[in-house]
Every structure is written in structure tokens, then in C-alpha cells.
Amino acid sequence: xxxxxxxxxxxxxxxxxxxxxxxxxxxxxxxxxxxxxxxxxxxxxxxxxxxxxxxxxxxxxxxxxxxxxxxxxxxxxxxxxxxxxxxxxxxxxxxxxxxxxxxxxxxxxxxxxxxxxxxxxxxxxxxxxxxxxxxxxxxxxxxxxxxxxxxxxxxxxxxxxxxxxxxxxxxxxxxxxxxxxxxxxxxxxxxxxxxxxxxxxxxxxxxxxxxxxxxxxxxxxxxxxxxxxxxxxxxxxxxxxxxxxxxxxxxxxxxxxxxxxxxxxxxxxxxxxxxxxxxxxxxxxxxxxxxxxxxxxxxxxxxxxxxxxxxxx
Amino acid sequence: xxxxxxxxxxxxxxxxxxxxxxxxxxxxxxxxxxxxxxxxxxxxxxxxxxxxxxxxxxxxxxxxxxxxxxxxxxxxxxxxxxxxxxxxxxxxxxxxxxxxxxxxxxxxxxxxxxxxxxxxxxxxxxxxxxxxxxxxxxxxxxxxxxxxxxxxxxxxxxxxxxxxxxxxxxxxxxxxxxxxxxxxxxxxxxxxxxxxxxxxxxxxxxxxxxxxxxxxxxxxxxxxxxxxxxxxxxxxxxxxxxxxxxxxxxxxxxxxxxxxxxxxxxxxxxxxxxxxxxxxxxxxxxxxxxxxxxxxxxxxxxxxxxxxxxxxxxxxxxxxxxxxxxxxxxxxxxxxxxxxxxxxxxxxxxxxxxxxxxxxxxxxxxxxxxxxxxxxxxxxxxxxxxxxxxxxxxxxxxxxxxxxxxxxxxxxxxxxxxxxxxxxxxxxxxxxxxxxxxxxxxxxxxxxxxxxxxxxxxxxxxxxxxxxxxxxxxxxxxxxxxxxxxxxxxxxxxxxxxxxxxxxxxxxxxxxxxxxxxxxxxxxxxxxxxxxxxxxxxxxxxxxxxxxxxxxxxxxxxxxxxxxxxxxxxxxxxxxxxxxxxxxxxxxxxxxxxxxxxxxxxxxxxx
Numbered sequence: 001x002x003x004x005x006x007x008x009x010x011x012x013x014x015x016x017x018x019x020x021x022x023x024x025x026x027x028x029x030x031x032x033x034x035x036x037x038x039x040x041x042x043x044x045x046x047x048x049x050x051x052x053x054x055x056x057x058x059x060x061x062x063x064x065x066x067x068x069x070x071x072x073x074x075x076x077x078x079x080x081x082x083x084x085x086x087x088x089x090x091x092x093x094x095x096x097x098x099x100x101x102x103x104x105x106x107x108x109x110x111x112x113x114x115x116x117x118x119x120x121x122x123x124x125x126x127x128x129x130x131x132x133x134x135x136x137x138x139x140x141x142x143x144x145x146x147x148x149x150x151x152x153x154x155x156x157x158x159x160x161x162x163x164x165x166x167x168x169x170x171x172x173x174x175x176x177x178x179x180x181x182x183x184x185x186x187x188x189x190x191x192x193x194x195x196x197x198x199x200x201x202x203x204x205x206x207x208x209x210x211x212x213x214x215x216x217x218x219x220x221x222x223x224x225x226x227x228x229x230x231x232x233x234x235x236x237x238x239x240x241x242x243x244x245x246x247x248x249x250x251x252x253x254x255x256x257x258x259x260x261x262x263x264x265x266x267x268x269x270x271x272x273x274x275x276x277x278x279x280x281x282x283x284x285x286x287x288x289x290x291x292x293x294x295x296x297x298x299x300x301x302x303x304x305x306x307x308x309x310x311x312x313x
Numbered sequence: 314x315x316x317x318x319x320x321x322x323x324x325x326x327x328x329x330x331x332x333x334x335x336x337x338x339x340x341x342x343x344x345x346x347x348x349x350x351x352x353x354x355x356x357x358x359x360x361x362x363x364x365x366x367x368x369x370x371x372x373x374x375x376x377x378x379x380x381x382x383x384x385x386x387x388x389x390x391x392x393x394x395x396x397x398x399x400x401x402x403x404x405x406x407x408x409x410x411x412x413x414x415x416x417x418x419x420x421x422x423x424x425x426x427x428x429x430x431x432x433x434x435x436x437x438x439x440x441x442x443x444x445x446x447x448x449x450x451x452x453x454x455x456x457x458x459x460x461x462x463x464x465x466x467x468x469x470x471x472x473x474x475x476x477x478x479x480x481x482x483x484x485x486x487x488x489x490x491x492x493x494x495x496x497x498x499x500x501x502x503x504x505x506x507x508x509x510x511x512x513x514x515x516x517x518x519x520x521x522x523x524x525x526x527x528x529x530x531x532x533x534x535x536x537x538x539x540x541x542x543x544x545x546x547x548x549x550x551x552x553x554x555x556x557x558x559x560x561x562x563x564x565x566x567x568x569x570x571x572x573x574x575x576x577x578x579x580x581x582x583x584x585x586x587x588x589x590x591x592x593x594x595x596x597x598x599x600x601x602x603x604x605x606x607x608x609x610x611x612x613x614x615x616x617x618x619x620x621x622x623x624x625x626x627x628x629x630x631x632x633x634x635x636x637x638x639x640x641x642x643x644x645x646x647x648x649x650x651x652x653x654x655x656x657x658x659x660x661x662x663x664x665x666x667x668x669x670x671x672x673x674x675x676x677x678x679x680x681x682x683x684x685x686x687x688x689x690x691x692x693x694x695x696x697x698x699x700x701x702x703x704x705x706x707x708x709x710x711x712x713x714x715x716x717x718x719x720x721x722x723x724x725x726x727x728x729x730x731x732x733x734x735x736x737x738x739x740x741x742x743x744x745x746x747x748x749x750x751x752x753x754x755x756x757x758x759x760x761x762x763x764x765x766x767x768x769x770x771x772x773x774x775x776x777x778x779x780x781x782x783x784x785x786x787x788x789x790x791x792x793x794x795x796x797x798x799x800x801x802x803x804x805x806x807x808x809x810x811x812x813x814x815x816x817x818x819x820x821x822x823x824x825x826x827x828x829x830x831x832x833x834x835x836x837x838x839x840x841x842x843x844x845x846x847x848x849x850x851x852x853x854x855x856x857x858x859x860x861x862x863x864x865x866x867x868x869x870x871x872x873x874x875x876x877x878x879x880x881x882x883x884x885x886x887x888x889x890x891x892x893x894x895x896x897x898x899x900x901x902x903x904x905x906x907x908x909x910x911x912x913x914x915x916x917x918x919x920x
Contacts, residue, residue, distance in 0.1 A: 015452055023464070030468030124697070125614030141537060141595035143544035145551060146588055149566065149580060157573055211738040214694050218733075219753040219804060220726025232743045244454070251457030255548045259570065270552050273463035281464045285456065292455045307743060308788040 001304070008300055012293035016286065020072065023285045024065055027278045034276030038081055055081050068282070077286070078279040082272065087283035090268065095287065097167055098257065098264035101181050102249045105188035109245055112189070113196025113238065114231075120197060121204025121234070122227060132201065136194035144252040148187035148259055155183060165261040184256045192245045199241045203234035235306050243299040247292055340529065340604055349600035353593035360590060364410030373401035375408045375560040386578055393582045396565070397572045405560035406582050413543055413562055413587075416477040420542035421535055423481025428488025429531070435489070436496025437519055447493070450486040458483040462549060471554040473546070480545060484538050491534055495527040529605040536598035540591040547587050562587050613652040613698055636667060636707050641812050641844035642691065643667035646704035649686050649695065649868075660686050664870055666846075666863045668812070673838060673845045675859035675876070677852065677891060683868040684848045685734075688814045691846075692731055693721045709811060726757045730805035732834075734817040736797035740789035746800050747785030754807055772803040776833060795826035799833070806837065813838065816848045831857055852895035856880065864888045 035048045035057070043051075052058050056067065068078055077087040120129035155161045162183050168176035207213065207230050216226050257266030265284055272280035304310045344350040373391070383399040393402035435446040461483060462476055469475045499505065499522050508518045549555060550563025557564070562583045569579035636643040649661040661683045668674040676684045690701040693713070706713040708729065713721055725731075733739040741749055747769060754765035766785075773781035776799040789797060798818065805813060818834060819827040835858050838845045847859060855862050855876060863873040864885065871885045883889045 015455065019452060019456060026461075027464050027468075030465045032468060034467075123614075129614075137595045137599040138592045141540040141544070141591045142588060143541075143548055143591070145548055146544065146584065146591075149570070149584060152573065153577060153580065157577065209696055211733060211735060212741045214689075215731065215733050215739040215801065215804075216741065216749075216753075217694055217722075218692060218725055218731035220722060220724075220757040220808070221753055222722075222756070225752070225756055229741050229744070233741065247455060247457055251459035254457075254459045254463070255552055258552045269460060269463045270554075273467040273554070276467040278467075281460075281467060285460055285464070288460060289456060296455070308745075309742060309790055 004304065005297075005301070008297050012297060015293060016289050019289045020069070020282065020286050021065075023282055024068065025061075027281055028061060028064075031276040031278055034081060034278065037275040038277075055079075068279070072286070077283040080272070080277055080280045082275050082277040082280065087279050090280070091265065091283055091287055094263060094265050094268055096169075097262050098250075098253055098266060099291075100170075100177070101184045101188065101253055101256065101262065101264070102246070104181050104185035105192070105249050105253075106242065106246060108185055108189035109192035109196055110242060112193045113242075114200060116193065117197035117200025117238065118204065118227070118231060121201040121208070121230070122223075124201070124205050129201065132194060132197055136198045139194045140191050142191065143255075144187045144191060145255040145259055147190050148184065148256055151183050151187055152259070167260075167262045167264075180260075180262075184253070184260045184262065187256060188249050188252050192242075192249065195245065196238050196241050200234055200238045203237045204230050207233045232306060236303050236310070239299050239303055239306070243296050246295045250288055250292070340601075343604050344601055347600050347604065349596050349603070353596045353600075356593050357590060357597075360410065360586065361414060364407055364414065367407040373404040375400060375404040376558065377401070394578060396579060397568050397576075400560075402565070402579070402582055405565055406562070406586060408560040409562045409565060409583070410586075412473060412559065413546060416473060416546045417539045417542040419474060419477040420481040420484055420546075421538055423478050424484035424488055424538055425531070425535065427482060428485035429492045431485070432489040432492025432494075433496055433520065433523065436493040437500060437516065439497075443493070446489065450489050453483055454486050459545070459548070462545070463554070466549070466554045471549075471556065473549070473555045476549060476554070477542070477546065480542060484542070487534055487538070488531065491530050492523070492527055495523050495530070499523050499526060529601060533598040533602050533605075536594045536601070540594035540598075543587060543594075544591055547583075613654050615652055615698055615700075619652075635710060635712070637669075638710070639669050640667050640707065641670050641709060642846070643705070643707040644687065644691055644703065645706070647687060647690055647706070648702050649683070649690050650700045650702075651696075652698040652700070659868070661690070661868045664865070664868070666870065666873065668844045668846050668861070670811075670844055671838075671842045672860045673835075673847060673858055675855040675862040676846060676848045676865060677850065677855055677862055678865035678871075679850055679891070681867075682865040684850075684865050685816050686868075687865070688731075688816055688846060688848055692725065692729060692814060693718070694725075694731070726753050727808040728810055729812045729814065730808060730810035732798075732802055732805045732813065732815040732818045735821045736794050736801055737789055739801055740797055742789050744788070745785065746787055746789065746792070750785070750800065750804050750807070753804070758808060768807065769803070772806055773800070775806070775837075776800075776803045777829070778803075794822050795830065798822060798826075798830055802830075802833065802837070806841070809841065810843060812844045812846070814846045814848075817850070818847065819854065820849070820851075834858065850891075850895075852880075852892045864891065 035043075035051055039047060039051055056064055059067070071078060075088060077091075079085065080087050080090060083090070116128060116132060120126070120132050123129060156163065162179055166180060168180045170177040210233075213226060213230065216229055253264065254266035254269055256262070257264045258270060265287070268280060269284050271277070272284070300310075345354070377400065379395065379399045379401075381395075381399070383395055383397065387394045391401050391403065393406065396402055396405070431446055431450075435443040458480060462479060465479050466476055496519060499519050502522075505518055505522075547561070547563035547566065550561040551567045551570075553564075553567065555561060555564070565583040566580065566587075569576075569583065572579055644664060644666050647661055647664040648659060650657050650659045664683065664687050666674065666676065666687070676687060678684045686695070686699075689695050689699075690703075691706060691713075693701075695701060703714050708724065713724075740746065744752075747766070750769040750772070751760075751762075751765040754760045754768060755762065758765075760768065769785060770781040773784060778784050778796065778799055784792065784796065784800070792800070798821075802818075815834065819830050822830060831854065834845070834847075837843070845858075847854065849855060859876050861874065862876050862879050864871040864879070864887070866887050871887050872879065872883070879888060880892065883892060
């Protein structure tokens with residue numbers, strides 16, 4: 001088990017290092033001259049030169065890379081070119097907002113995906129199964145911000161059940177916090193719910209025909225107890241999808257934060273992108289990849305806990 | 314919103330698209346005659362044609378500002394009204410479409426051009442090429458594509474076409490994984506080996522076969538990609554990436570969002586067009602998946618109403634008079650049907666057999682003769698799409714056919730028990746052996762935890778497992794087939810059943826273990842004085858352990874009688890063939906007679 005974890009941690013570390021290097025050079029390749037957007041077209045050549053000196057653009061690229069990369073190991077992601085404040089401090093404030101929405105979305109995916117998937121899988125051809133089959137194709141493809149627009153129009157503008165905009169910290173008001181992230185989380189989760197449901201439904205249908213299920217039934221176990229065996233055998237596939245979902249939710253949340261006016265990483269990404277704020281963009285990328293690696297590791301541990309065979313590898 | 318999702322969607326489709334050879338012409342015809350095929354295609358075509366032709370006849374400049382139509386509702390002059398600054402919504406919708414379709418096309422082409430060749434190479438060469446390419450693909454899937462797009466957007470002033478090309482790169486892993494999996498599958502086909510041996514370039518064979526195999530999955534993937542590309546592109550425009558002046562669907566939605574409290578209508582045209590198109594692409598993909606069999610299921614699942622009707626029908630059957638008191642189980646006129654996707658097939662056409670207390674009945678036949686189906690129907694363990702009807706299934710003086718589902722289940726694990734054929738696959742791989750043994754003891758036999766544990770240990774010892782405490786902690790993949798079969802026998806015995814049904818209990822085992830397990834079954838049967846039904850294809854097993862035998866072929870009983878009768882004078886030539894095949898040798902009958910005579914316990918078995 002320890003060997004398994006350390007192997008996963010090591011490969012995650014390599015991934016983070018490779019991605020940060022790749023992102024650094026890609027960002028500098030794409031954003032060749034950020035000064036124009038950073039201080040505007042009216043700046044004098046002297047002002048531009050001073051700015052280039054301050055943010056280190058006049059150093060050789062490899063030197064810039066090393067400065068930035070060595071800083072990473074001390075938890076220093078540099079100063080934002082736009083605000084001249086430490087990137088890591090800004091991210092520290094914004095992460096809770098984004099993660100609230102994403103993890104709430106994941107939770108909704110897991111809970112409703114499981115419920116619907118199990119219901120459909122235990123009664124293939126039933127009402128739930130047919131509705132899911134018809135709805136999943138379209139719900140999967142529709143972007144989450146599109147869903148959020150519909151939800152806002154119905155629940156925030158017309159019914160006024162939820163606030164349309166803004167974020168409330170849990171310190172201010174827990175119920176306000178939940179209300180402020182509910183619509184974004186639902187928009188984010190809907191596609192994931194049907195994906196997990198369909199995955200689970202298919203594994204349950206496949207597993208229902210397996211030999212051990214018949215043998216368990218032959219020993220007089222109730223349908224409910226047999227379903228628990230089915231669920232555990234079908235869960236690994238759904239957990240794998242959940243891991244993939246996390247990446248997709250992190251992408252989807254960017255647009256949602258703009259729509260719901262949530263002060264999270266998504267807004268920061270968009271602002272940094274507009275002016276070519278490379279340290280900010282890199283900080284966001286690395287933070288995101290770290291979270292993806294950590295969530296994948298956790299889900300791998302869950303998989304190992306569910307499936308004894310997965311523990312060997 | 315990221316590439317990962319598409320991938321897993323393709324991977325989650327049941328049934329393996331790889332290896333099936335679709336017939337292209339009939340698939341095309343079926344696609345265009347299916348409402349899920351022609352309707353979305355027609356809608357997408359209409360939108361594309363409208364987008365590219367309407368500018369020729371359009372009456373308004375998409376960027377002309379007319380203060381009279383700020384937030385105007387639809388009118389004859391402006392059929393979709395005006396936006397927040399007074400531009401014609403219809404014109405902007407039409408012009409926005411051109412960029413949207415061009416962008417989606419770029420994404421599809423780039424993703425195909427990178428993903429498919431990379432998948433072919435990695436799958437074909439394997440080794441280092443494969444592990445490197447797969448690592449890159451996995452790494453790309455661990456970054457949200459949206460963040461990468463925003464980094465690139467920062468440097469390119471939001472040039473949408475460059476962004477779409479980058480998006481294509483990040484969509485490539487989906488195609489890569491699909492192609493790689495298909496290539497590996499085809500590379501391992503026997504005909505590729507054969508071609509290698511005969512000197513034909515296997516690369517040529519592989520590539521020509523693969524393209525045929527993955528054509529349909531690639532089209533499905535492309536339909537999904539098109540939908541996602543449209544969605545992401547509009548998402549980028551929505552958050553202000555791209556030319557702020559150029560009309561685009563995303564920018565229109567963003568504009569409408571700002572005015573959502575003033576003019577909700579403004580959101581409708583761009584949202585409906587975008588959502589509708591994405592939905593159409595998704596439905597196209599799903600329909601094609603259904604037609605090529607990547608999503609279809611061969612069996613038909615019975616609805617709740619059908620189940621009720623079948624159960625009611627079974628209860629209504631009037632049985633023949635109850636059998637003699639010493640008959641533990643008797644099956645009369647048993648028929649079994651299966652509901653398949655398009656029809657029903659009957660696999661048993663009226664089967665009779667019976668077993669008396671303390672006796673062993675062998676049901677013999679080749680695979681497909683219906684012998685396993687007979688006992689599953691007796692046990693009420695047919696698969697979900699199976700339906701049994703009979704003139705009566707008697708057990709211990711009760712007609713099981715007239716009992717409800719739950720009443721029949723109450724007999725299982727207590728009075729009737731079952732030993733399966735393939736030991737390992739009949740244990741739940743996720744649970745320890747101890748848990749699987751004790752769970753029914755606690756749930757069905759209502760034992761306490763300690764009591765169940767001790768009973769399981771005792772049973773495992775009885776079936777010949779020397780270190781039961783250790784075995785209870787193991788998972789099924791950690792034990793041998795023989796060990797697993799003993800565990801299953803222990804489980805079957807736990808309820809002290811009156812009737813034990815064993816479906817080919819030795820077939821999957823090594824020859825030496827077969828004899829041991831058979832011997833164990835004989836001992837246990839005599840000890841508990843159970844009635845035992847053994848399903849087998851092997852007359853050797855019959856000679857070894859059975860008192861009576863029923864021979865089956867094609868879902869019907871060929872003949873039945875005592876073992877001695879059947880062996881000495883088989884009435885049906887098929888029985889003779891089976892006996893000869895099992896015992897290979899003309900003199901086998903004589904040997905068997907001798908063997909039977911030498912077995913007093915068989916002759917003197919308690920009645």
C-alpha cells in the first residue's frame with residue numbers, strides 16, 4: 001500500500017514539474033510582448049523599459065525560467081505583473097471560492113449520479129433508465145454555462161429562489177454561502193450526473209449477469225443486499241469517471257464564475273489572460289494541476305479501498 | 314468542457330466497438346432512415362445553409378446601430394428584435410454562425426490530424442513510443458483545456474482561429490485513445506500474425522483494417538467534438554475573448570446576460586441556436602452509436618408490468634397431481650423463453666425430471682442442450698430476460714410455480730442450495746471469502762457475528778480446508794479454483810438444504826481436484842441425506858455418483874432412467890453417442906458394469 005501511494009505521489013510530482021515547465025515556455029511563446037497590454041499604448045519607451053526591467057523580461061529566458069522555477073520550491077509563485085502583489089496570496093483568497101463550487105458540484109455528481117445510476121441499473125428498461133438514456137446524450141454535450149443561463153432565468157430572475165449574482169463567504173453566513181454556490185454547482189454538475197449515472201447503470205447491468213450475483217441470490221440474500229454487492233462491483237468505473245469529471249469541472253467553473261460574479265480563480269484567469277499576466281496564469285495552471293493530481297490520488301485510494309485487486313498494482 | 318469528458322464517454326459505451334466490422338452502406342442507409350439521424354442532420358444543414366446564404370439577402374448590417382430598436386422585441390422589420398445597443402439580432406445571429414462553424418471545423422480537423430496518426434503509431438509500435446505518447450495524452454487530459462486556451466488567448470489578442478487550433482490539440486487525446494485501443498486490438502488478431510508469417514507487411518494490414526473498424530467510433534467522436542467545440546468557443550466569446558466587434562453567439566449571450574433583468578427575450582435566439590446545434594450533434598453521435606452497436610444491447614429488459622404478467626401466468630398454471638411423498642423435487646413440462654432485442658426464443662420445450670430423497674440425479678447433455686437452464690428455472694435464478702412456465706415445479710410437496718417471487722426466494726439458501734460451475738467467477742471479487750460465507754448466515758439464517766464466523770470455520774474444515782482462519786481473510790483472486798469450489802460448497806451447505814443443485818461442479822477444475830471434489834460431494838450427500846441434482850456433460854461423473862439420469866438434447870428430455878438402465882441399454886442413439894464420447898472406448902460399458910457392481914454404497918444408498 002505504501003509502495004502504491006509513493007509511486008502515485010512520485011508520478012504526480014513529475015507531472016506537476018513537467019506541466020509547469022511546459023506551461024512556462026508555452027506562456028512565453030504565446031505572450032511574446034505583454035508590456036503593450038500591461039501599461040497601454042501611450043507609454044514612453046523609457047516606461048516600457050523600466051517595466052521590462054522590473055518584471056525581469058530583459059533577462060535571458062532560461063534565467064527567467066530558473067528564477068521562477070526555483071521560487072516554486074519555496075512556495076513563491078512570483079508577483080503578478082498586473083497588480084504587483086504575490087500570486088500565491090491572491091490565489092489563496094480565490095481558491096476557497098472556486099473549490100467550494102467545484103467540490104459542491106462533485107458532491108452533487110456523486111450523490112445524484114449514484115442514485116439515478118443505481119435506480120436505472122437495477123431496472124433496465126424502466127422509466128428512469130429510459131429518461132436517462134434519452135437525456136444523457138444532450139445533457140452531456142451542453143456546456144455548463146448554457147445550463148446556468150437557463151437556471152438563472154428560471155430560478156433567480158423569475159422565481160427568485162436564489163441570488164443571481166455574488167458570493168457570500170461561509171464566515172458571513174453559511175446559508176448564504178450555500179445559496180450563492182447552489183446554482184453554479186448545479187449547472188456544473190448536471191452533465192456529470194448523467195455521465196456517472198450512465199456509467200454506473202451500464203456496469204450494474206453488466207455485473208447483474210455475472211456468475212457471483214446468481215450465486216449470492218442462490219444463498220437467499222435479499223435484492224437489497226445483492227444490490228450492495230452490485231454497487232461495490234460497479235463503483236470503480238464510476239469513480240474513474242468522477243476523477244475525469246474534476247478536470248472538466250475546473251474548466252467549466254471559469255465561465256460560471258464570470259456569469260455568477262464569483263471572485264474565484266476563473267475570474268482571475270480571465271483578467272490575467274486579458275493583459276498577459278504570465279506569473280498569474282502560471283500560478284493558476286500549477287495550482288490546478290496540483291489539485292487534479294491530489295484528487296486523482298485520493299480517488300485512486302478510494303478505488304484501492306473498494307477493489308482489492310487494484311491494491312496490488 | 315475538457316477533452317477528458319469526451320474520452321470517457323466514448324469509453325463508457327457498452328459493447329466493444331473494436332473488432333466489429335460494420336457494413337458501411339447499410340449503416341449509412343439506416344442512419345438516414347432513423348429519426349435520430351435525419352432530423353438532426355437536417356437541422357444542422359438548414360442552420361449552416363442559412364448562415365452562409367442569408368448574408369446574401371440580409372437587409373441589416375450586423376454592426377449598424379439603430380437607437381430605435383434598443384432592446385426591441387421581434388417585429389416585421391427586425392424579425393428577432395434589437396440588442397442592448399440597437400443592433401439587429403437576426404443579422405448578428407447569422408454572421409456569428411459563420412465563425413462558429415469555421416471554428417468547429419478547425420477543432421475537428423486538428424484533433425483528427427493529431428490524434429489518429431499518433432494513436433496508430435503508439436498502438437502499432439507499442440513500447441517506448443506508446444508509453445511516451447500515452448503519458449503526454451494523460452498529462453494533457455489533466456489540465457482543464459479552458460485554462461490553456463486563456464493563456465494562449467492572452468498572447469494572441471484572442472485570435473479565435475488560433476484558439477480553435479489549440480483546442481483541437483487538446484481534443485486530440487480523445488481520438489488518440491480510441492485509435493490506439495483499436496490498433497492494439499487489431500494487431501493482436503490472429504490474421505495479423507498469419508500475415509506476418511507469410512511475409513505481408515503487417516503495417517499495411519493493420520492500417521487498412523483499423524480504419525474500417527474505427528470509422529464509426531471516429532465519426533461519433535467527431536460529432537461530440539463538434540458539439541463541444543461550439544460550446545467552448547461560445548464560452549470563450551461569452552467571457553470576452555475574441556474580437557469584441559465581430560458578431561458571435563457567445564458575445565450575444567454575454568450581451569443578453571447584462572440585460573437579463575430588462576429584456577429576457579434577448580437570450581433566447583443565441584441560446585436556442587447554440588443549445589439546439591449542440592444537442593443535434595450529440596443526438597447524431599448517439600444514433601450512429603446505436604446503429605453500429607456500440608450502445609445497443611442484445612437482450613430486451615422486461616418491464617415491471619411484463620414481470621407481473623409472467624408471475625401471474627406462472628401462478629395460474631394448473632399442475633398435475635402432487636408427486637409421491639419421497640420425491641423431493643419434480644419438474645413438469647418446464648418451458649423457458651428469453652426476451653431478445655427483436656424476438657423471443659424458447660430454449661426449453663417442456664422438460665420433466667424428478668429427484669427422490671437421498672438420491673442423486675444426473676442431468677446430462679452437451680452444452681446448449683438446456684440442462685443448466687432447467688436447474689436455473691427450478692431455482693428461480695434465470696437471468697433478467699428469462700421467463701419460465703411449467704405444469705408444476707414441486708418441492709417437498711409444494712408447487713413452487715404457484716408461489717410468489719419472495720416465497721420462492723425464502724427457500725433459497727435454506728432448503729435449496731446451489732453449487733456453480735466456474736468457482737472463481739462465482740465469488741464476489743470485492744469481498745473476502747469470510748465475508749461472503751458469513752453474510753447469508755447472518756442475513757438469512759439470522760446468526761450472530763461470532764456464531765456465523767465459527768460456523769463458517771467449521772464448514773470450511775468439513776469441506777477439506779485445513780487453515781480456514783487464513784482462507785477466510787483472503788480475496789477470491791488469491792485462492793485456487795479447487796479451494797474456491799470448496800468454499801462455494803461450504804456456502805451451499807450452510808443452510809443444511811434438502812436439495813442441492815450442482816451445475817457442472819467439477820468441469821472447471823484440474824483433473825486431480827475433480828475427483829476430490831466429486832468424492833466430497835458424494836460424502837456430504839450421504840451424510841446429510843440430501844437429494845442432489847448434478848448437471849454434467851460427462852458420463853464418467855454420472856457413473857461415479859448418480860443413481861438416476863436424465864439425458865437432454867436441444868431443450869428436451871431424450872430419455873430418463875436409472876444409471877444402470879441407461880448405461881446397459883440406452884434407448885436413444887444420442888445417449889449412446891454421449892456415453893461413448895465420455896468414456897472413449899468400446900469396452901467401456903463392460904468396465905462400467907464392473908465398476909457399478911463394485912460400488913456397494915451406490916446400490917445400498919438410503920432410499
